[in-house]
Ligand SMILES: Cc1cc2nc3c(=O)[nH]c(=O)nc-3n(C[C@H](O)[C@H](O)[C@H](O)COP(=O)(O)O)c2cc1C
């Protein structure tokens with residue numbers, strides 16, 4: 001299938017997850033066994049040297065985050081962000097559903113490396129089936145002595161609880177997620193101290209995305225060499241993407257960093273559905289940029305996207321064909337943000353409403369040059385003054401639509 005690979009994703013749909021046996025037969029827990037022959041510092045060093053950047057969207061270096069957590073003398077809570085609320089993103093769902101033990105193993109490696117006894121998987125309410133699967137996998141791991149006290153006869157004692165959110169996009173943001181687990185409203189909170197020092201219940205906390213934990217597990221297996229041989233200098237390895245919209249073969253694929261968008265859409269996705277023409281792709285979910293046809297040879301890597309002022313975000317690649325209207329798409333995305341803005345800060349709460357009004361005007365062909373200036377002004381305030389990442393990223397779709405489809409405003 002084109003340039004897709006199967007390293008991190010090799011178990012997806014290939015093992016029976018009802019018992020832990022298939023996972024063990026496929027090399028599962030070899031990673032943790034290897035980790036136990038290393039010191040926690042050596043484990044963190046290996047994660048740092050891999051160049052792994054967090055796969056939840058912000059691309060923060062995972063090894064650096066673990067190093068900060070390890071410096072704190074108390075045990076850390078090990079959080080796994082399974083909220084996956086970004087529209088068009090469904091790659092974490094695949095790990096939950098088809099390779100849950102890889103997530104559990106990765107969290108256990110983190111517990112050993114930074115020092116932790118309790119873990120939480122925060123899973124979105126809509127993932128009911130996946131929640132049942134991960135709970136069963138935790139029970140199976142416990143029954144085999146792979147969770148609980150003295151895991152693999154070591155000193156590690158680690159347990160995992162599963163908590164559901166109520167299905168709000170903002171609950172994927174770490175401070176909102178923490179408040180939600182604590183029983184409060186899922187809203188971002190000001191950080192006086194780093195999460196590594198004061199997070200869940202005011203205690204040291206390490207939070208990572210599902211895919212990040214899965215990469216960590218892979219880094220300590222025989223697959224590590226092959227994994228790290230792929231990608232580019234600054235984006236090593238692969239990214240698991242969720243390809244959706246008007247392509248022939250939508251789905252979850254593992255792609256090496258450095259692949260072009262054209263290769264993703266045409267070689268892997270089988271091209272535009274029903275032989276139609278490509279119009280644009282939105283990368284990284286609703287918060288991501290719109291990419292026009294002229295940029296189809298852009299390489300999918302952190303550094304190539306950064307050069308354009310974009311980020312690759314969560315891994316969503318949503319494709320629109322020539323029957324889709326950019327203006328209608330902007331309306332849909334802005335409606336999403338008006339609905340999901342938690343309302344705590346003015347730039348995001350009011351800015352999204354203003355942008356939606358203008359998106360409607362564009363769709364009705366009533367927008368003026370003054371509206372265009374207003375979009376830029378509002379977007380600038382939102383980007384610089386919003387309290388959290390939802391508000392700073394929300395104008396991206398309109399800003400990039402203006403950049404690439406300026407004639408809509410004519
Ligand atoms: C509005 C918003 C929603 C987010 N949703 C998610 C999510 O669903 N899953 C996720 O892993 N990270 C999400 N994040 C990013 C997290 O705040 C955090 O950076 C990430 O979970 C850290 O893990 P990583 O370093 O392994 O990527 C979201 C951030 C924002 C601002």
Ligand code: SF4
Nearest residue numbers: 343344345348388391
């Ligand atoms: S940016 Fe939006 S989601 Fe974030 S705190 Fe402000 S209002 Fe809430």
